[in-house]
Amino acid sequence: MKHWWIWLIAALLPLAFSGQAQALTGEEVMKKSQAAFLYPGKDFKARVVMKLINKDGQERVREMTMLRKNMGEAGGDQKYFMYFFRPTDVKDMTFMIHKYPARDDDRWMFIPAISMVKRIAAQDKRSSFVGSDFTYEDVSGRDIEDDDHIVEREGKVGDRDCYVVKSTPKGSDADFGHKITWVDKTSFLPLKEEQYDKKNTRYKQFSADEIAEVKGIPTVVRRTMKNLQTGHRTEVAYLKTDYNLGMEDSLFSERFLRQPPRKWVD
Amino acid sequence: MFKFSLVEFSIRRPKLVIWATVALTLLFLTQFPNIKTDTNPKNMLPENSDVRVWNNEVDKTFALYEDTIVVGVRNDDGVLNRETLGRIARITDEILKLEGVASRDVNGFTTITNVTAEDGTLKVGPLMPGAPHSQAEVEALRSALSGNPLLVDRVISKDGKTTAIYVPLEKGANGAVIAGNIREIVAGEKGPERYYVAGDPVARDTFGAEMFKLMGIFSPIAGMIMFIAIQLMFRNLSLSFTMMGVAMAAIIISIGSLIGTGYPVHIMSSMAPVFLMAIATDSIHIFNEFYFRYRERGDKLAAIRETMQAVSRPVRFTALATAAGFAVLLFMNIVPVQVFGGLIAFGTVVLRLFSFSLIPAILTFVKEEKIAKAAKGESVELDRTARFLHRVGGIGAGRPLATMLAGLVLVGIAIVGTTKIHVNNNMVAWFKPSSEIRIADTAMNQALGGTSLGYLVVQSGEPEFIKSPETMRWLEGLQRYLETLPVVGKTFSVADYVKRINRVLHDDDPKFDVVPDTQDTVGQYLFLFSMSAKPSDLDNVVDPGFQKANLWVQLKTWDAEAMRQVIQAADTYQKAHPLAVTVKPAGIAWFNLVWNDEVLGDLVLGLILALVVVFVILALDFRSAKWALVAYVPLLFTILLIYGVVGFVGKDFDMPLSVMSTLSLGMAVDFSIHFISRFRQHLAESGGATSEAAVREALLWTAARPGKGILRNALLFAAAFSVMLAAPLTPYMAVGAFIVSMMLLSALLTILYLPALVMLGRNWLFDQPKLAADTAPAIVKGD
Helix, strand or coil, rough: CHHHHHHHHHHHHHHHHHHHHCCCCCHHHHHHHHHHCCCCCCEEEEEEEEEEECCCCEEEEEEEEEEEEEEECCCCEEEEEEEEEHHHHHHCCEEHHHHHHHHCCCEEEEEEEEEEEECCCCCCCCCECCCCEEEEHHCCCCCCCHHHEEEEEEEECEEEEEEEEEEEECCCCCCCEEEEEEECCCCCCCCEEEEECCCCCCEEEEEEEEEEECCCEEEHHHHHHHHHCCEEEEEEEEEEEECCCCCHHHHHHHHHHCCCCCCCCC | HHHHHHHHHHCHHHHHHHHHHHHHHHHCCCCCCCECCCHHHHHHHHCCCHHHHHHHHHHHHHHCCCCEEEEECCCCCCCCCCHHHHHHHHHHHHCCCCCEEHHHEEECCCCEEEEEEECCCCEEEEECCCCCCCCHHHHHHHHHHCCCCCCCCCCCCCCCCCCEEEEEECCCCCCHHHHHHHHHHHCCCCCCCCECCCCCCHHHHHCCCHHHHHHHHHHHHHHHHHHHHHHHHHCHHHHHHHHHHHHHHHHHHHHHHHHCCCEEECCHHHHHHHHHHHHHHHHHHHHHHHHCCCCCHHHHHHHHHHHHHHHHHHHHCCCCHHHHHHHHHHHCCCHHHHHHHHHHHHHHHHHHHHHHHHHHHHHHCCCCCHHHHHHHHCCCCCHHHHHHHHHHHHHHHHHHHHHHHHHHHHHHHHHHCCCCCEECCHHHHHHHCHHHHHHHHHHHHCCCHHHHHHEEEECCCCCHHCCCCCHCCCHHHHHHHHHCCCEEEEEECCHHHHHHHHHHHHHCCCHCCCCCCCHHHCCCCHHHHHHCCHHHHHHCCCCCCEEEEEEEECCCCCCCCHHCCCCCCCCHHHHHCCCCEEEEEEEEEHHHHHHHHHHHHHHHHHHHHHHHHHHHHHHHHHHCCHHHHHHHHHHHHHHHHHHHHHHHHHEEEEHHHHHHHHHHHHHHHHHEEEEEHHHHHHHHHHHCCCCCCHHHHHHHHHHHHHHHHHHHHHHHHHHHHHHHHHCCCCHHHHHHHHHHHHHHHHHHHHHHHHHHHHHHHHHHHHCCCHHHHHHHHHHHHHH
């Protein structure tokens, strides 16, 4: 057995790799997670049905087509375009966000009833996204640099192995105290997230309820955000999800806010 | 008879009776540490009452909080400057961190949602996200506030000198602790600002503390005063201790059983110790008679037996009348009143059991020479009080017609007064004007839209109905109409959001401060608003299906009538502008109105019930409806006079007063019972003659001898309740004044008017002299 050491290396190799995997820092985990969750594909389209459900079970439905285009690498600029179908009186309303990681988003809204496009101030990324329990940040992501991330432990959600990451805002401007995210070790999708308020009580809980492969990309197609203090929750289903459709940049402009091309919104 | 054997047993085994009572009392005393108080005004009505069920439903539909603390900040130079705003921001920040505060819905400068347009950009978000860094930012804030219906009269006063932070509490949060924390937070800020911490939780907390004060400080003081009064009357320490001991034991047993059965102590039952102490004074008749008898006989045991025989019937019936008067309260709709009635009825029964056991038992221990000394003065001839009463009775008996006419004139005047009575429950007015709560309430009412909150829930059968421009304009019209009422400070509805957005989208052009023309526009505006606002902003004013709207009405007064005016105005408006909706009132102001009306209904029902019950008891006691009627007169006269005074003075006739008037029937009738029983007894004892001279002689004897017991009883009662005149809550003061005047008046009127009535109605009352002589003295036969 002259080559005993080769066998030794072969035996140790997986250990070394798993050791390397374990050595991922909190920040690295969250970066990978952000890329997998919010930046997959060059662009993305889905028909989104949101159910806003109060604690008595009364529902309000929002239905829209959501388009997203990445302007660069994961973590960089993005453009979002939303076309509303429901509630019925807001049909044809459109909403556009140009998202920049280090500064305030630009947002525009088209109000068909008075045929007006209005810029909307984006002073607070933590405010509710179209009246749901998701905030803008929950939908389009929070800058990784805004928080300190620590892998606290490893855990499981269902039968999936996860990193459990604690993220604590660096500044004091955030409206939450910290959050704990369960990030799937293979897909790097967040499977569960718990947000704690400044009084250190858990008040919001995210769960990825169904994951499907779309064009080979693992995608969270059903998700829920629940406000534990009010009992209000929002259930979101992504229908007709698709990636890499070749959206042009010009689509994300004021002109198309007024008259979005049929092929993109239907 | 049971009572006789109980007395006999108590005289024979006095030690056993006393020790058994002590043991029993200690047993009930063990319950005291479990005391709970209930100071929530909502619990005036049962949890399943319509108004509470409906109010809970409204709270749920519109995501409203049960409890909100309001923090007022006032700066006489205006709050819109960097220092004050910085303080407000810091204070709000600290409040948001407090345990139990529903931080997401705290509304103050830094958190309240505002809709503005800056450089063509629509901004829906917190009015002032942080403390301003420059004067320019302050000016921007000033212009954002000016004339903005979302903010003026809510978070900023019209004169810019007062602002408010509304702090809703999570269910089950401890309002007292949070209010305390907030006081600490504002105390940490140095500056010219004044701070007011108000709201339901604060009021309840203060209320609870005052209740404990009444029970823990004022009740013992009342006891001391009674003790001193008894001591002055009888000059015998052991007798005074007996009376007090009996009262204490009855109080401990009653309150102990209240606590033991799990009832919380409420404003009404907190007065129970004073009441029981006063009711205990009815045993003064036993001592009174005992002293007279002892002086006549000189044999203690015989005097005890005779006394108990002579007073047993009136004492039993007065106890019955008192207990019945309180038991009537069990039929009321207001929960604390029911509990109070049951509690005092129970306590009265306990007291009367003591009258026939504990009191005779203790009397056996009283040293003979001491009684002899004290009893020396107890003679109709020698006693100044007795001579005075003799004269008072003499007026009635000697000049009955003139006495009656004078009475009728007074009754006439009193009736005029009663027509001026104004039934009103204003719970904030229960606190004294100098109290922190009243000061805060007054300040906030002057500066902002009003602290008493009512809702008008506008309901339609159709989803999305609220979004139609017609409904929106209708709501707006209703608001403007309501605002013409002087009691209405501010109104708010979903229409205010719609109009505001319309205006802001059109470059803040006041021309667009109107409801837009199409339903889609309204829908899209509200959608736009809901995209950035706090969820509660819309939830508070419309239901998720846009089928119901909630119109907020801030009232400048807690008077119950204010909400009635609002409801009537809404009704008038709807008749003039028909729309397929129903309008239903809700909120604490509505609760107060319902409760107020229950108090009025209860007052009428209680009075009728008490009148009937007392009459039946009188008729049973005297075995004659005629004598019952006679006994009624001083009673009704007293009540009428007091009502008349209440009417002329203009004091709100509120729950405690209305309860008192029911009770007073049962208590004031005691004097008539004693007087008539003893009078008829004396008449029978002295041969049964009903000649004018014999009747007059008997009346004067009654006025002087049992009359002294009556007067002593009334004085003791009044002494005990006079303490409440100094109590910290106005209902306690009102009750104190009511009882003091009622007791003194009814004692006086009994001694003055019964002789007059008996003399006038002599022929009618004694038309069957045989029967009257047969029945009344039946108990004395055992002599």
